[in-house]
Amino acid sequence: MPEPMGFxxxxxxxxxxxxxxxxxxxxxxLPARNGGIGTLSGDSYDNTLRLDGIHWRxxxxxxxxxxxxxxxxxxxxxxxxxxxxxAGCIEVCPTxxxxxxxxDTVVIQSDACNGCRNCIAACPFGVIDVNPASGTAQKxxxxxxxxxxxxxxxxxxxxxxxxxxxxxxxxxxxxxxxxLGQLEKAGETRAQLYGADEKMLGGxxxxxxxxxxxxxxxxxxxxxxxSRNLKPSALWSTLGAVALAILxxxxxxxxxxxxx
Amino acid sequence: MxxxxxxxxxxxxxxxxxxxxxxxLAGGSYxxxxxxxxxxxxxxxRMVRLGYLVAFPLVCLCGFxxxxxxxxxxxxxxxxxxxETFRPMxxxxxxxxxxAWVILLFSGCAFLSFLAALAEGRPDWPILRRLxxxxxxxxxxxxxxxxxxxxxxxxxGVLLSVTNRPIWADTxxxxxxxxxxxxxxxxxxxxxxxxxxxxSPRSVHSLERFDxxxxxLEALALAALITSLGQVAAVWxxxxxxxxxAMVLGGIALPLVLAWRRPAPDRPxxxxxxxxxxxxxxxxxxxxxxxxxx
Numbered sequence: 075m076p077e078p079m080g081f082x083x084x085x086x087x088x089x090x091x092x093x094x095x096x097x098x099x100x101x102x103x104l105p106a107r108n109g110g111i112g113t114l115s116g117d118s119y120d121n122t123l124r125l126d127g128i129h130w131r132x133x134x135x136x137x138x139x140x141x142x143x144x145x146x147x148x149x150x151x152x153x154x155x156x157x158x159x160x161a162g163c164i165e166v167c168p169t170x171x172x173x174x175x176x177x178d179t180v181v182i183q184s185d186a187c188n189g190c191r192n193c194i195a196a197c198p199f200g201v202i203d204v205n206p207a208s209g210t211a212q213k214x215x216x217x218x219x220x221x222x223x224x225x226x227x228x229x230x231x232x233x234x235x236x237x238x239x240x241x242x243x244x245x246x247x248x249x250x251x252x253x254l255g256q257l258e259k260a261g262e263t264r265a266q267l268y269g270a271d272e273k274m275l276g277g278x279x280x281x282x283x284x285x286x287x288x289x290x291x292x293x294x295x296x297x298x299x300x301s302r303n304l305k306p307s308a309l310w311s312t313l314g315a316v317a318l319a320i321l322x323x324x325x326x327x328x329x330x331x332x333x334x
Numbered sequence: 335m336x337x338x339x340x341x342x343x344x345x346x347x348x349x350x351x352x353x354x355x356x357x358x359l360a361g362g363s364y365x366x367x368x369x370x371x372x373x374x375x376x377x378x379x380r381m382v383r384l385g386y387l388v389a390f391p392l393v394c395l396c397g398f399x400x401x402x403x404x405x406x407x408x409x410x411x412x413x414x415x416x417x418e419t420f421r422p423m424x425x426x427x428x429x430x431x432x433x434a435w436v437i438l439l440f441s442g443c444a445f446l447s448f449l450a451a452l453a454e455g456r457p458d459w460p461i462l463r464r465l466x467x468x469x470x471x472x473x474x475x476x477x478x479x480x481x482x483x484x485x486x487x488x489x490x491g492v493l494l495s496v497t498n499r500p501i502w503a504d505t506x507x508x509x510x511x512x513x514x515x516x517x518x519x520x521x522x523x524x525x526x527x528x529x530x531x532x533x534s535p536r537s538v539h540s541l542e543r544f545d546x547x548x549x550x551l552e553a554l555a556l557a558a559l560i561t562s563l564g565q566v567a568a569v570w571x572x573x574x575x576x577x578x579x580a581m582v583l584g585g586i587a588l589p590l591v592l593a594w595r596r597p598a599p600d601r602p603x604x605x606x607x608x609x610x611x612x613x614x615x616x617x618x619x620x621x622x623x624x625x626x627x628x
Binding site: 210 | 409492
């Protein structure tokens, strides 16, 4: 059985080159948006804007500047599917199209997906979307096809600054802790790991080193499984059904419907 | 800020909204017809038959709109059968998976009850008469169908809550609200249709009594829903909030006032039921679309 594999993304060394985005698109043969007609966001160097069915990697550009722009910093982060150990998308998928692989990664089998889009609503990170070319939900596969033959994912291979680190999760956690210690030693008090421990959805197999609050990077501070609402919702609905039945009995029983 | 605001929209829009409304009507009509038959001392057969006659076409429409909403409609059967192994595909903890099976099973019950309703008064169709609620097999069928109908009316709200989307996943009362709304809209539909096909005024009156109770329950469920949202409810401080207020006033409060002010039971009006039906549709539009834009 192979070891759990994943990504550790060190956002502090990301330079926003988008080589990961390009490599991902090229390897996975993902189509361009709007048939290749360029669309600019108009307020950032980030024109991809978000992860979706045809963008499985997305480099976020976060500008933190004073109003007069004399002081500030760029935060950059290459975002991707988190390959959660407890994955909300797998929980809700009604066709069984979303599976956990032998590498402990999460993959959508496009030939089994029927495009119901329940996984899109269930993902706590807004990672999944429909690929208009296939009509099915799609996202990062952590290059399952490359891993099967011993290759690293295309994005990690292309990253020129080693912001995207690929490998066994246990090794990546050691690497992340060492880098965190290095930053703290250098006086970066805001540095923190996101998703590296089991508290967050059992652990994220794609976790991050951040230098600000997760919300600043567009990451949920407290992601949860969709099934947390199943029992209370079902309970209230059952009580409602009982109440309706009682109301029905009283409405129709004694003074009930009689032919006249 | 709730973590639900960091998620992406599943693009569930008009077809899904229509399904939520029609599913409530289909399941609710079957449930109301069954409970009317089982507990009314001398049930008005026209009204009971009407419930079964509308439930089956409505659930057929449900299946159609659901299939059309899929990105790959030709793969609708993947909800029920694993596409590779051809084994049954069921996840009890996934509302969409269990809902797909309930639609299938409810459709079967609704179809048989539909046939039985058609066969009523036709002695030349003896086999179908066994499915009539007055026969033992028919009674079992309608009880099972009514339970499945309740599930169909309410699971859609549970399905929305078992996601990570704003509003939907921030409350546990959507299933309850949709279920009760399904009952109130179904009763309203049967009141309207019953008046047109000449059902007895007494049966219309008892349906109105049930509808009033369901509307009060719906108002309570909505209040619980809004309260449970907490700070997230602030997302409705805009046009959606105005629409919700209009829905509560026009789709719940006004029909209640109209029902209580009409003194004679022999004067069924159509304004109240139409308002209830419109309110039920508007409720689902607000819930689905106000989250879609976040």
